[in-house]
Amino acid sequence: MAEQQGLSTHRIEGLTDGIFAFAMTLLVLELQFPDASVASGGQLTFLIFGQMHRLYNFLLSFFLLAIFWVAHNQHYHHIRKTTPLLLWINILLLCSVVLIPFSTSLIGDFESQPLAELIFAGNIFVVGILFLANWAYAARNKLLTDVAFEKGHVFEGIIQNLVTPVVALLVMASIPFIPGWSSYLFFLIPIFLTWRGIVRKRRK
Amino acid sequence: MAEQQGLSTHRIEGLTDGIFAFAMTLLVLELQFPDASVASGGQLTFLIFGQMHRLYNFLLSFFLLAIFWVAHNQHYHHIRKTTPLLLWINILLLCSVVLIPFSTSLIGDFESQPLAELIFAGNIFVVGILFLANWAYAARNKLLTDVAFEKGHVFEGIIQNLVTPVVALLVMASIPFIPGWSSYLFFLIPIFLTWRGIVRKRRK
Amino acid sequence: MAEQQGLSTHRIEGLTDGIFAFAMTLLVLELQFPDASVASGGQLTFLIFGQMHRLYNFLLSFFLLAIFWVAHNQHYHHIRKTTPLLLWINILLLCSVVLIPFSTSLIGDFESQPLAELIFAGNIFVVGILFLANWAYAARNKLLTDVAFEKGHVFEGIIQNLVTPVVALLVMASIPFIPGWSSYLFFLIPIFLTWRGIVRKRRK
Amino acid sequence: MAEQQGLSTHRIEGLTDGIFAFAMTLLVLELQFPDASVASGGQLTFLIFGQMHRLYNFLLSFFLLAIFWVAHNQHYHHIRKTTPLLLWINILLLCSVVLIPFSTSLIGDFESQPLAELIFAGNIFVVGILFLANWAYAARNKLLTDVAFEKGHVFEGIIQNLVTPVVALLVMASIPFIPGWSSYLFFLIPIFLTWRGIVRKRRK
Numbered sequence: 001m002a003e004q005q006g007l008s009t010h011r012i013e014g015l016t017d018g019i020f021a022f023a024m025t026l027l028v029l030e031l032q033f034p035d036a037s038v039a040s041g042g043q044l045t046f047l048i049f050g051q052m053h054r055l056y057n058f059l060l061s062f063f064l065l066a067i068f069w070v071a072h073n074q075h076y077h078h079i080r081k082t083t084p085l086l087l088w089i090n091i092l093l094l095c096s097v098v099l100i101p102f103s104t105s106l107i108g109d110f111e112s113q114p115l116a117e118l119i120f121a122g123n124i125f126v127v128g129i130l131f132l133a134n135w136a137y138a139a140r141n142k143l144l145t146d147v148a149f150e151k152g153h154v155f156e157g158i159i160q161n162l163v164t165p166v167v168a169l170l171v172m173a174s175i176p177f178i179p180g181w182s183s184y185l186f187f188l189i190p191i192f193l194t195w196r197g198i199v200r201k202r203r204k
Numbered sequence: 205m206a207e208q209q210g211l212s213t214h215r216i217e218g219l220t221d222g223i224f225a226f227a228m229t230l231l232v233l234e235l236q237f238p239d240a241s242v243a244s245g246g247q248l249t250f251l252i253f254g255q256m257h258r259l260y261n262f263l264l265s266f267f268l269l270a271i272f273w274v275a276h277n278q279h280y281h282h283i284r285k286t287t288p289l290l291l292w293i294n295i296l297l298l299c300s301v302v303l304i305p306f307s308t309s310l311i312g313d314f315e316s317q318p319l320a321e322l323i324f325a326g327n328i329f330v331v332g333i334l335f336l337a338n339w340a341y342a343a344r345n346k347l348l349t350d351v352a353f354e355k356g357h358v359f360e361g362i363i364q365n366l367v368t369p370v371v372a373l374l375v376m377a378s379i380p381f382i383p384g385w386s387s388y389l390f391f392l393i394p395i396f397l398t399w400r401g402i403v404r405k406r407r408k
Numbered sequence: 409m410a411e412q413q414g415l416s417t418h419r420i421e422g423l424t425d426g427i428f429a430f431a432m433t434l435l436v437l438e439l440q441f442p443d444a445s446v447a448s449g450g451q452l453t454f455l456i457f458g459q460m461h462r463l464y465n466f467l468l469s470f471f472l473l474a475i476f477w478v479a480h481n482q483h484y485h486h487i488r489k490t491t492p493l494l495l496w497i498n499i500l501l502l503c504s505v506v507l508i509p510f511s512t513s514l515i516g517d518f519e520s521q522p523l524a525e526l527i528f529a530g531n532i533f534v535v536g537i538l539f540l541a542n543w544a545y546a547a548r549n550k551l552l553t554d555v556a557f558e559k560g561h562v563f564e565g566i567i568q569n570l571v572t573p574v575v576a577l578l579v580m581a582s583i584p585f586i587p588g589w590s591s592y593l594f595f596l597i598p599i600f601l602t603w604r605g606i607v608r609k610r611r612k
Numbered sequence: 613m614a615e616q617q618g619l620s621t622h623r624i625e626g627l628t629d630g631i632f633a634f635a636m637t638l639l640v641l642e643l644q645f646p647d648a649s650v651a652s653g654g655q656l657t658f659l660i661f662g663q664m665h666r667l668y669n670f671l672l673s674f675f676l677l678a679i680f681w682v683a684h685n686q687h688y689h690h691i692r693k694t695t696p697l698l699l700w701i702n703i704l705l706l707c708s709v710v711l712i713p714f715s716t717s718l719i720g721d722f723e724s725q726p727l728a729e730l731i732f733a734g735n736i737f738v739v740g741i742l743f744l745a746n747w748a749y750a751a752r753n754k755l756l757t758d759v760a761f762e763k764g765h766v767f768e769g770i771i772q773n774l775v776t777p778v779v780a781l782l783v784m785a786s787i788p789f790i791p792g793w794s795s796y797l798f799f800l801i802p803i804f805l806t807w808r809g810i811v812r813k814r815r816k
Binding site for chain 4: 013014017018020021022024025027031032033044045048059062063066069073076197
């Protein structure tokens with residue numbers, strides 16, 4: 001009923017901020033101790049050490065979500081308006097974001113199983129690909145601001161959005177070689193993005 | 205105390221975005237494995253296959269919610285202001301939206317029982333009827349923008365809002381004939397809406 | 409560090425919408441069946457009938473929350489700016505709103521106990537008193553728009569905000585006389601507010 | 613891809629309001645009775661008295677979160693724009709805020725253990741330090757409004773942001789001396805902030 005061509009972006013920003021806020025807060029439920037261990041009056045120090053890998057998973061997922069949220073922020077800083085297709089790319093993106101607390105609980109509950117690691121990395125890969133699709137579609141269909149086109153942001157955006165899917169592929173490939181440790185490779189994402197930021201700042 | 209005649213729509217958009225974001229994220233809890241199966245060190249591959257129907261339910265409900273959110277977006281793109289009655293139609297709508305994670309868990313936990321399928325389809329039917337009521341009321345009481353009246357959006361909106369309740373009725377009618385498979389008919393909703401979008405685009 | 413005298417109201421609206429959205433969605437968790445009954449393959453029809461009082465509680469709490477959210481909407485429609493004290497009245501209000509899902513679960517789990525009914529009604533009473541305090545404070549400190557003062561909204565607001573605490577007191581007083589049925593008296597709130605709305609509309 | 617120098621602050625406000633709203637609402641889950649005690653038809657009066665320390669923890673955490681939210685509100689009242697670094701200080705802040713429901717559940721489940729109290733106070737300390745860093749960074753990098761610089765808000769902000777970490781250190785230091793009671797010292801935060809507010813008001 002509506003030509004959504006001219007649809008403003010504030011609703012999609014509201015839904016996205018809400019979903020990221022919940023997904024990031026839901027992660028903390030991963031840290032809760034099982035009721036049984038609490039009831040049996042378990043020694044807290046011991047319980048906490050047993051949960052260290054969960055704390056690591058929590059921090060990993062929280063900061064991946066934060067990196068994605070910042071990327072979303074950057075995308076919509078440049079996107080002037082949406083089309084139905086862009087809206088649906090965004091919804092697919094949110095669907096894969098919502099799955100992150102679940103795949104995080106998988107690597108928490110099934111610590112030693114490569115399949116859990118594969119599902120987690122696959123989830124991050126899909127999020128990354130959808131961000132890339134989002135940016136490429138917006139650029140091709142001239143939905144970006146003029147400033148974005150003039151200042152070379154379009155190409156830079158493609159490069160930055162390639163980081164997540166490439167690193168996720170690397171993680172997946174490394175699972176057979178470094179079982180249980182592959183997720184550390186995700187730290188390449190913030191390292192690369194920070195380096196890229198510094199390079200671009202210096203150039204100006 | 206307030207004549208709400210002139211009440212702006214930003215608060216209702218804020219509450220709605222929050223409720224949709226939370227409902228969409230809550231769905232993922234459906235995918236969690238029961239604690240017992242985790243504790244017994246169950247084989248992950250086996251567990252995941254056993255949960256495939258839950259993943260399907262998650263995706264079905266997530267995309268139905270997304271379709272509803274897009275519809276809400278489209279409605280309030282045209283609605284200039286609210287009245288107390290419109291506000292309450294919207295609140296009834298949100299009440300039925302909030303029930304979707306519950307009725308999704310019903311079809312997950314009671315996979316083979318027609319009553320569960322009936323409740324789920326009934327829930328979607330109620331959401332659809334309330335969207336129709338929302339649009340019809342706004343149109344009758346001249347709460348829409350002038351553009352909406354000029355461009356024939358009002359009639360098109362009635363047609364598009366009829367899709368969900370009609371398909372939900374179809375699903376309910378099909379339960380005795382295709383028990384366990386009726387929910388696949390919900391895919392008629394995106395198919396019809398997409399076809400309608402293409403038709404309208406070509407006409408211009 | 410900041411004189412909050414001139415603080416705008418959009419942040420308090422954002423936090424409030426978020427908290428109402430979560431509280432309203434959290435209520436649905438009340439409806440979930442206990443894991444045990446699902447595991448034992450209980451008959452769904454039977455389970456649902458056993459949960460009817462929970463569905464009633466869900467609807468009661470959902471619509472009380474909705475009435476409060478509409479009231480908040482109306483208050484901040486007229487409130488131009490906030491002071492630190494108004495901000496804290498609002499935070500106390502949100503604290504009592506957040507407790508509603510908990511006191512709803514009490515009347516669900518302890519169906520026949522007067523203490524549970526007393527806590528639920530007491531919770532609603534506190535929310536009502538804080539709304540009254542919010543409006544009275546804003547009116548006394550001239551934080552309302554000029555329109556609100558001119559059109560007699562201030563006095564009308566006092567009357568409307570008295571409805572919830574008075575009805576809640578009535579409910580509490582009725583517990584010894586109609587144990588298990590007292591909560592039906594809460595329907596006096598929407599009845600009175602609707603009647604009041606009709607009266608005011610006719611007068612104009 | 614984007615120079616975030618000129619990035620507006622509305623998205624960070626949206627994410628922050630969502631996370632605070634969710635964290636504040638999640639706290640209420642602390643109050644739920646264990647399923648077992650409900651099933652055994654426990655006496656409600658007895659159960660509630662057994663939960664009194666949880667109610668206290670709920671109120672403590674709720675109002676600490678509220679104080680932090682008000683502080684965030686005050687900070688961003690003066691912050692004109694963000695930089696990538698400020699964005700990430702804010703994300704670290706949100707990460708420590710998200711952990712508060714978890715550390716609150718620790719002091720609820722492990723009532724008598726100093727380690728739980730230490731983790732809770734440590735969590736509050738980290739939140740406080742990050743608020744201080746947020747304000748100091750914004751002031752040093754001239755991201756504040758002119759009014760903030762002129763009226764001495766910058767220095768006042770430093771003082772006010774020192775309250776939380778200093779009190780949290782005091783709480784941690786007091787654990788060996790007043791085990792189980794140290795958290796009462798957190799009430800120094802609202803006392804000091806209120807006193808400071810009164811002093812500044814009188815001075816004008």
